[in-house]
Amino acid sequence: MNITLPDGGKIELEDNSTILDAAKKISNSLAKKAVAGVVNDKIVDLNTALHNEDNIKILTESDKEALEILRHSTAHLMAQAVLRLYPETKVTIGPVVENGFYYDFDRDTPFTVEDLEKIEKEMAKISAENIAVTRKEISSSEAIDRFTKEDEKYKVEIIKDLGVDTVSLYEQGDFTDLCRGPHISSTGKIKHFKLLSVAGAYWRGDEKNKQLQRIYGTSWFSKKELDDYLNMLEEAKKRDHRRLGKQLKLFTIEEDAGAGFPIYLPRGGMLRAVLEQFEREEHIKRGYDIVYGPTILKKDLWVCSGHYDNYKENMYFTEIDGVEFGIKPMNCLSHIMIYKNDLHSYRDLPLRYFELGSVHRHEKSGVLHGLMRVRAFTQDDAHIFCRQDQLLEEITNILDFVKTVMDIFGFEFIHTVSTRPEEKFIGSVEVWDTATKALIDALEDKGLKYTINEGDGAFYGPKIDIKLKDAIGRLWQCATIQCDFNLPERFDLSYIGQDGEKHRPVMLHRVILGSVDRFLGVLIEHFAGAFPVWISPVQVKIMNITDESAEYAETLYRKLKQAGIRVEKDLRNEKIGYKIREAQMEKVPHMIVVGNNEMNENKVSVRLRNGETKNNLDFSAYISVLQSLVDSKSLELWAE
CATH class of the missing domain: 3.10.20.30 (Beta-grasp domain)
Structure with a gap:
């Protein structure tokens, strides 16, 4: 053979x-x-x-697909251990997720931390038994009979929904699971794993269904890889933006106000305002017009765009005077209306409209996560209307824009091209191919590496997704560039060409940060809450050592305010060590410590967040240092 x-x-x-x-x-x-x-x-x-x-x-083991197979096999190992320990439990599904796996269980008694420890030990025992894992194909009717007798109703439901003649089962000793595979050949090859947490999850993600218990875990081919990942998780806990958001008094999400609806506290509001002002300035420099659109638009517009048929489940709707309106999940339709407000010549293009637009999306409660996944957020949304011969330059300009901004924050990033979905898409395949080629041509023209993410484009066009790598190596989806020939067609957009005839513009949808809220969450975790001076909501905190120096501290506070520095004062009758510790907990970049010496000599002493000190500085020289850090958008704490 x-x-x-x-x-x-x-x-x-x-x-x-x-x-x-x-x-x-x-x-x-x-x-x-x-x-x-x-x-x-x-x-x-x-x-x-x-x-x-x-x-x-x-x-x-070095192949990505192999790691996914290992993790899927570990999910089966965990399910087998659960059934050995808690035989009354019903098993459902156990897929691979990024960096690990989970399995959903139907069990009346909640799993505890102690249960996870027991399950882990049982998994280790099954691994030591080195049980062969075998695949078997049987008819769907036979599988339904089998799982019905075993009272595994979730497996029966899955098989019926598949609508296929045969299914595959994987067996390892006393455990059998419905699965397409493939799998590791024996349980003995699964050695380096850790169960991480338990969460609630609705069957098939539907809130109308029963809530199950989801156990998350991770699995690796070597102990070192596992240890490195667990260390990264510990670091991630310290950087968790939800914890730091509370500690630094940046934002709150209250159940009384509604899950998924963040409320920004004064310091968080200032952080967001600084970021948004930076964005406005960067867009104006690049020839974008600032525009604003309404929060709700008539249903008819969402029908015309295709959102009503392809995105309705993610939208909120309301009614006014008997007319249905959609609360916008994105800003593109308002920008289309702005384009349609005037006649355009080929000489007018490209037109670039920018809006920090508040949008709302119906996210399931199970996926809400601090600022990273919310129901109300703001996008740094822009739409560019251009001629087809301008596409390459415009996409290239956006790629340059993204790089400039991400360099400022110190992010590395990768590019992925997401192509036409198999089912939910509008327009012809030929138009999609043209749009996809335009995106790929721009990446290749810049010499940028990219991967293809088949079928993950928006329903109206392909896109370049840009994922940021944070300080501990995690990837976050932020910037997106979408190439759209379809909405201009649906809304009959046109411009008068050089030949005097009507022509159809191309529409580029793009965000640089993406969701401003999500980007703030990423920034909090990237910097562990210790923001660079230029963007920190509080840049300087002034504190006095003695009551005699309080008036001098007050004078410095007013001068810093007048210079446009974001400054707070702490003139309480507390020990200076206590005040400094509190300011460091708040991760304030600069602390001005004022005592009698500074007051008598008309100087300032500055303690940096990292513990360094700069003593006996001329105040005007210090102002210059601050302004230099802000103007250069430096990531450093000090500028000599």
């Missing part, structure tokens, strides 16, 4: 040989590292039988 390898080479195998046999034939070291195989572009288990002229690739 001839088997073709990715490099074009061939190997000879006996009939009925498997992927594992092929790996052994290539090398013993490869066989030891083998996790699964790819046969004719389909990922399969190691014990899958091969056929003459199959094209195969061996997946090892």
Whole structure:
């Protein structure tokens, strides 16, 4: 039997040989590292039988797909351990998620931290048993009969909804699960795992269904990888923007006001105001016009755009005088109305409209997460209307804009091109191909690397998604560039070309930060709440050592205010050490400590957030330092 390898080479195998046999034939070291195989572009288990002229690739621990297989297998291992310990539990689904996996269970008694420890120990025992994992295909009717007898109603529901003739089961000892696979060949290969948390989750994400218990975990091929990830999680806890938001008095989300609706406190309001002012200035410099649109628009517009058919479940609606209105989940329709307000010549284009627009989206309660996933937020939204021959330059300009802004905050980032969805999309395939090519051409023209995310475009056009890498290596989706030929067609947008005829403009939807609220959450975690001086809501805190120096401290406070510095004062009758510790807990960049010496010499002494001190400074020289840090948008605490 001839088997073709990715490099074009061939190997000879006996009939009925498997992927594992092929790996052994290539090398013993490869066989030891083998996790699964790819046969004719389909990922399969190691014990899958091969056929003459199959094209195969061996997946090892270094492959991304292998890690996903390991984690999916670990989810099954966890479910097996749960059923051994708590046999009354009903199992549902256990997919892979970023950096780990989860499994949802139906159990009346809530899982506790102690339960997780017991489950982990049982998982280790099953791993030590080194049970073979095998795949079996049976008819759907047979599977339904089996799971009905076992009272596994969730499995029965899944099979009925699949509507297929056959399904695959994976068995490992006393545990069987409905699954497409592939999986690790034995439980003994699953060694480095950790259960992380328990959360509530509705069956199939529907709030009308029963609430289940979701256990999250992670799994890795080596102890070092697991330890590194757990250390990163500990660091992430310290940086959690929800905790820091409360500690630094930036924002609050109150159940009384509504889940997913953040309220910004004075310091958070100032942080947001500084960020938004920065955004306005950067957009005006680049030729954008500032515009504003209403929060609600007639349903007819959302029908015309396609949102009513393709995005309705994410929208809120209301009624006025018997007419249905949609509360905007995005700002594009108002900008289309602005474009339609005038006739345009080819000489007018491109037109760039920018709005810090407040939008609302109906997010399920289970996915709400601080500022990262909310129901009310503000987008730094812009729409560019241009000729097709201007597309490359405009997309390139946006990519440059993103880089400039992300460099200011010290973010690295990656690019992903999200292409046409398989089902929910408007317009022709040809138009989508043209739009996708325009995005890819711009990336390649800039020499930028990118990956393809098949089928994840918006329903009206493909997009470039830009993900930021924060200080501890996590990726966050922020900037997006969408290329849209379809909405201009639906709203009959036009301009008069050089030939005197009507032509259709192309519409670019883009955000630089994305959701301002989400970006603030990312900033909080990236900087661990210790913001650079230029954006910090409180840049300086003045504190006196003695009552005699309080008046001098008050004078400095007024002068800093007049110079446009965001300053607070602490003139309480407390020990200076207490005041400094409190200011450091608030992560204030600069602390001016005023005593009798500073007062008598008309100087200032500055303590930086990192503990460094700058003593006996001339006040005007200090103002210059502050202004230099602000003007340059420096990430440093001091400018010499």
